Amino acid sequence: MVTIKDVAQDAGVSVGTVSKVLNNIYVTAVYKEKVEQSIKRLGYQVNTYARGLKAQRTNTVAIIVPDLISPFFALLVNYVEQALAEINYKLLICNSHCKKEKEFAYINMAKQNKVDGLICVTYSNSDEYLSDDLPIISIDRHFKSKVCCVASDNYYGGKIAAEKLIETGCKNIIYIRNGSTISSETLKRGQGFMDACKKTGIDYCAMEFGEETTLEKGGETEHKVCRFLEECMNHDKFVYDGIFASSDSLGQIIIEKLKQMGLNIPMDVQVIGYDGLRALNVGAYQLSSIKQPVKDMAFTCVNHLMKLINKETIEDLTILPVSFVDGGTTR
Amino acid sequence: MVTIKDVAQDAGVSVGTVSKVLNNIYVTAVYKEKVEQSIKRLGYQVNTYARGLKAQRTNTVAIIVPDLISPFFALLVNYVEQALAEINYKLLICNSHCKKEKEFAYINMAKQNKVDGLICVTYSNSDEYLSDDLPIISIDRHFKSKVCCVASDNYYGGKIAAEKLIETGCKNIIYIRNGSTISSETLKRGQGFMDACKKTGIDYCAMEFGEETTLEKGGETEHKVCRFLEECMNHDKFVYDGIFASSDSLGQIIIEKLKQMGLNIPMDVQVIGYDGLRALNVGAYQLSSIKQPVKDMAFTCVNHLMKLINKETIEDLTILPVSFVDGGTTR
């Protein structure tokens, strides 16, 4: 393995000089040229571990997400990686499976100076585990301590979901959500929805299921939701004619259950999800939904994180615009 | 930040002794106890970078995949992370976007001793860039040099896809694929399909589109495939009554196009994909498909990689079983 020493010897300079050109610190042009040639000739690459040890800078960022089974998180991680790769950073992926202990362990790892920064979608109250010197950007989630947050416009998303259902003739609509209830931007989905309902005076209601943030085929939350939907049948008629689900995944579960119950979507019941995912990410929208600007969110996170790493200040909360997309489950 | 030195001082032993308990090397019980208490009390965690520098062991593995937009790759990475987390390894994610240069760069990074091993799904002939001392497990792809490979039973998958179409009454079927044509296990999907067709004497054909491995909404491959499908209309009748697509994503594109052309799936045309993905990963199968054992593949990769890291030998090629799943696009 070729080291900085070999390069220095080959170029006839000191290791300090090589280090300088490596780090873009000014060196006389002739020296710089020599060093660069030697680097090329020897195929030298800096040893991240040596650099990380000495410089407290690793060019690595970690992201904590529940998992990559949720397509939204997979997309988010995909674009975060892309944004980081453009500026020569690496991405360590940490799946918490929504487990407090795993989130703690990962945040701890990050704190112990193993990464330059952290992007996280967490679901537990891990405030006390944060520290001031680790740059962190949170997605959706508020921490008690001052952690900068990036989110989509959840309130507006809930609002236009309700409006869409009302406009298209619904008379009795419901918001169904699952996941953690800790302080999070995502709670505004329900608020926006309900405020819009109140304003028009339509009948509405809201239901919550389970703490599970990521849904599983055959999981408990799915089971509860399905049972609830069955209970909403009244003399062969479904009580609600419009449903706003807190995510596309939940919406998908609801749609499949309703179809199985013999209902027609969107004629009997309209369904709107949240996320805006396409079928296998290449096809049409899987269902009508509020689309999150996932790429924009990812790039914003990275952009903000870099500012934090460079000790610049950024706004506490950045909200990015959403839009309604038609996936055939609305009229 | 608390270091090994602090622990040593606190426990009243030398740093070497602390290092030993850290690495599970035998130390007298009394010492061990003391050290462990100090570690706990001080909240010590080893510095990965110091260890990586000295020990040539980083407990980090990298995975190269085209991207996480393809749900199959996202699932694969998800389970690889899970398998690694169980044995205390971290995962660095490297998206190549199928670009040769990015694959090279990542393999190079890995070679320069930045990770303990590499799992990769590559799409270029990067043999010359491999080295003997970096443990690598490949998924699907053969390298000229001896790199161990894990794959699903592509040949059998293609075979049962053809058989299913034939059994259900198809008279003229086609295999449509996209992606790289370099030596890969995935090429066997077509072979299995065609061998099964030959055996029964049915009319069949095969089409290839583009080098793009990951499909994009509105991308070139999608465009070509759609145009081809249009050309298959003969007097308001579609020439083929059964299609086997090389992936679920491609199958999804095909299905949407056929529907748009006014055809009924599966009555007019049956479609079978490859991967076995569910709608948003929580719903029903998105289409009829050959299901890859993605979790098993991920765990096998990690298992094999660990053996390689420990200098054990493993088989050159591991093939895992597939099965047909009904997603409503077959009769």
Added chain:
DNA sequence: CTGAAAGCGCTTACAG
């Protein structure tokens, strides 16, 4: 079995 010491490959004040 334990401790003292060298050294992994870098970066960074500090002289010159």
Added chain:
DNA sequence: CTGAAAGCGCTTACAG
């Protein structure tokens, strides 16, 4: 501006 040297936090032969 450049070089010599210290030191980042570990691991690992090597004495004892």
